Amino acid sequence: MAVISPSRRLRRTPFSDGVEAAGVKAYTVYNRMLLPTVFESVEADYRHLKDHVQVWDVAVERQVELRGPDAGRLMQMLTPRDLRRMLPGQCYYVPIVDETGGMLNDPVAVKLSEDRWWISIADSDLLLWVKGIANGYRLDVLVDEPDVSPLAVQGPKSEDLMARVFGDRVRDIRFFRFDMFQFEGRDLAIARSGYSKQGGFEIYVDGTEIGMPLWHALFAAGEDLNVRAGCPNAIERIEGGLLSYGNDMTDDNTPHECGLGRFCDTQTAIGCIGRDALLRVTKEGPVQEIRPIAIHGDAVGPCDRPWPIFGGGRRVGQVTSTAWSPDFKTNVSIGMVRMTHWDPGTVLEVECPDGMRSATVQDGFWL
Ligand code: THG
Numbered sequence: 001m002a003v004i005s006p007s008r009r010l011r012r013t014p015f016s017d018g019v020e021a022a023g024v025k026a027y028t029v030y031n032r033m034l035l036p037t038v039f040e041s042v043e044a045d046y047r048h049l050k051d052h053v054q055v056w057d058v059a060v061e062r063q064v065e066l067r068g069p070d071a072g073r074l075m076q077m078l079t080p081r082d083l084r085r086m087l088p089g090q091c092y093y094v095p096i097v098d099e100t101g102g103m104l105n106d107p108v109a110v111k112l113s114e115d116r117w118w119i120s121i122a123d124s125d126l127l128l129w130v131k132g133i134a135n136g137y138r139l140d141v142l143v144d145e146p147d148v149s150p151l152a153v154q155g156p157k158s159e160d161l162m163a164r165v166f167g168d169r170v171r172d173i174r175f176f177r178f179d180m181f182q183f184e185g186r187d188l189a190i191a192r193s194g195y196s197k198q199g200g201f202e203i204y205v206d207g208t209e210i211g212m213p214l215w216h217a218l219f220a221a222g223e224d225l226n227v228r229a230g231c232p233n234a235i236e237r238i239e240g241g242l243l244s245y246g247n248d249m250t251d252d253n254t255p256h257e258c259g260l261g262r263f264c265d266t267q268t269a270i271g272c273i274g275r276d277a278l279l280r281v282t283k284e285g286p287v288q289e290i291r292p293i294a295i296h297g298d299a300v301g302p303c304d305r306p307w308p309i310f311g312g313g314r315r316v317g318q319v320t321s322t323a324w325s326p327d328f329k330t331n332v333s334i335g336m337v338r339m340t341h342w343d344p345g346t347v348l349e350v351e352c353p354d355g356m357r358s359a360t361v362q363d364g365f366w367l
Contacts, residue, residue: 004034009032010032010033010034011032011033011034012033013057013059013060013149013211014059014149014205014208014209014210014211014212015149015211015212015215017212018057018215018216018229019034019057022228022229023039023040023229024038024039024229025038025039025040030060030123031060031061031121031125033062034060035057035060035232036056036057036229037232037234038231039230039231042234042323043235043324043326045231045233046233046235046236046326047326048226048228048230049154049155049196049230050155050156050198050327051155051156052156052157052227052228053153053154053156053157053158053160053161053200053222053226053228054153054154054155054227054228054230055152055215055218055219055227055228055229056152056153056231056232057151057229057231058194058202058232059149059150059151059205059211060123061107061122061150062120062121062127062145063110063119063120063121063145063148063204064107064118064119064121064127064130064143064144064145065116065118065142065143065148066116066117066130066141067115067143068139068140069115069141070134070139070141071115071116071117071141072114072115073139074133074134074139074141075109075117076269076270076271076272077133077137077271077273078094078096078097078119078129078130078133078273079095079096079097079109079272080095080097080266080269080274080275081094081263081264081265081269082265082268084268086109086111087111088111088112088113088114089111089177089178090176090178091108091109091110091111091176091177091178091191091193092109092111092263093108093109093176094106094119094263095255095260096119096129097254097255097272097273097277098129098251098273099274099277100274100277101254101255101274101277101280101281102253102254103249103250103253103254104124104126104129104251105121105124105126106122106245106249106260107119107120107121107122107126108120108176108191108193110191110204118204120150122244122245122246123245124246127143127144127145131143133273147206147207147208148204148206149208149211150202150203150204150205151203151205151214151215151218152194152195152200152201152202153200153201153202153203153218154195154196154198154199154200154201154230155196155200155230156198156199157222157225157226157227158200159171159199159201161218161221161225162190162201164221164222165183165217165218165221166181166183166190167181169181170190170201173190173191173192174192175193176191176193177191177192178191178192178204183210183213183217184213184214186206186207188204188205188206189203189204189206190203190204191204195232195237195242196232196233196236196237196242197236197239197240197242198236234302234321235323235324235325235332238322238332238333238334239325239327239328239332239365239366239367240365241259241334241364241367243258243259243334247303248320254278254286255278256281256285256286256289257286257288257290257336258290259289259290261282264278266278266279267279286339287338287339288317288336288338288342289336289337289339289342290335290336290337291334291335291336291337291342291361291362292332292333292334292361292362292364292365292366293309293333293334293335293337293348293350293359293360293361293362294328294330294332294359294360295322295330295331295333295352295357295359296331296358296360297357298324299324299331300322300324300331300357301322301353301354302322302323303319303320303321303322303333306318306319306320307319307320307335307351307352307353308350309335309337309341309348309349309350309351309359310349310350311338311340311341311346311347311349316337316338316340316341316348317335317336317337317341317348318335319333319334319335319350319359320334320335320336322334325366327366333350333359337361341361344361344362344363344364345360345363346360347360348360348361
């Protein structure tokens with residue numbers, strides 16, 4: 001593969017200097033920004049993530065900030081998850097849907113106060129949709145992208161590393177909650193969250209200037225913990241069933257098809273723009289749903305286009321993410337499967353680049 005040409009459109013992050021010094025080997029583009037994908041190798045990064053602690057430049061998780069008296073009302077217009085009981089200090093994983101109930105994004109909503117929210121977005125231009133809604137409905141709210149860049153600290157030793165830099169109070173942060181901490185005199189929100197199942201934190205770095213100082217402080221404090229630069233790991237996130245917007249689902253899918261029905265309260269999410277559509281399509285339940293699928297045989301390459309799934313000679317779905325798992329000794333994958341073939345144990349055929357392979361619907365993700 002060729003390299004990516006640098007340009008202003010392809011944004012660097014506050015941590016890009018550190019990422020380069022750490023020897024990044026590959027990037028992807030996410031929200032028009034660089035996202036590292038490989039440091040040593042995907043397999044070596046995976047092993048290190050599961051055994052030690054990594055610092056991830058996930059600045060690509062851009063924030064859409066809502067500020068003003070109508071911020072809460074606007075937030076509820078965007079999602080079918082009922083936000084009425086959400087308190088400042090909480091984070092919610094929220095499907096965002098359009099007027100047809102199609103998924104526009106699957107961000108983490110961060111409630112800073114009653115009238116200030118961050119929407120920590122996956123890879124789609126959500127800012128434009130949110131600005132359109134705010135202006136079209138003449139809401140009293142400011143919508144913009146602040147200079148806030150998440151830095152994730154992930155892995156089994158992440159709590160010890162974070163305590164060294166921010167104090168023992170980080171140990172008290174509960175899952176999907178955040179609290180405020182100081183670094184070099186600046187206030188930072190730190191949440192117990194992150195795009196891995198290994199445990200960890202996300203630091204919402206407010207201001208590009210403190211990006212590299214914080215990066216260096218984490219590495220200096222974690223030398224004896226074997227801290228390394230890392231990134232969301234393809235193998236680990238498929239094993240854990242963490243979905244990737246644009247890969248595993250698009251605006252053609254409802255949250256229910258994506259297995260995100262547990263994050264929808266469509267009856268009570270009054271004001272949600274996709275509510276009527278979702279009430280209609282969810283009455284009978286989805287006819288296809290995301291499933292963990294083991295693809296048999298030796299390691300298949302990464303899935304860069306949907307791979308058709310067949311059952312009984314008919315097309316019954318598609319595989320959208322794959323990786324060879326060293327721990328489970330199989331190709332772990334995520335696919336969308338029609339209801340006639342989605343039961344655990346169902347044997348399928350997947351059209352992989354190197355030919356047809358047999359595959360089995362799993363009864364859960366691998367974690
Ligand atoms: N953190 C933050 N922003 C993000 C991501 C993140 N934006 C982009 C992307 N990741 C959004 N997608 C996800 C997908 C899964 C999760 C978070 C964001 C996730 N899911 C957990 C799970 O499924 O087990 C927990 C969900 C819950 O119980 O609430 O963490 O990672 N800031």
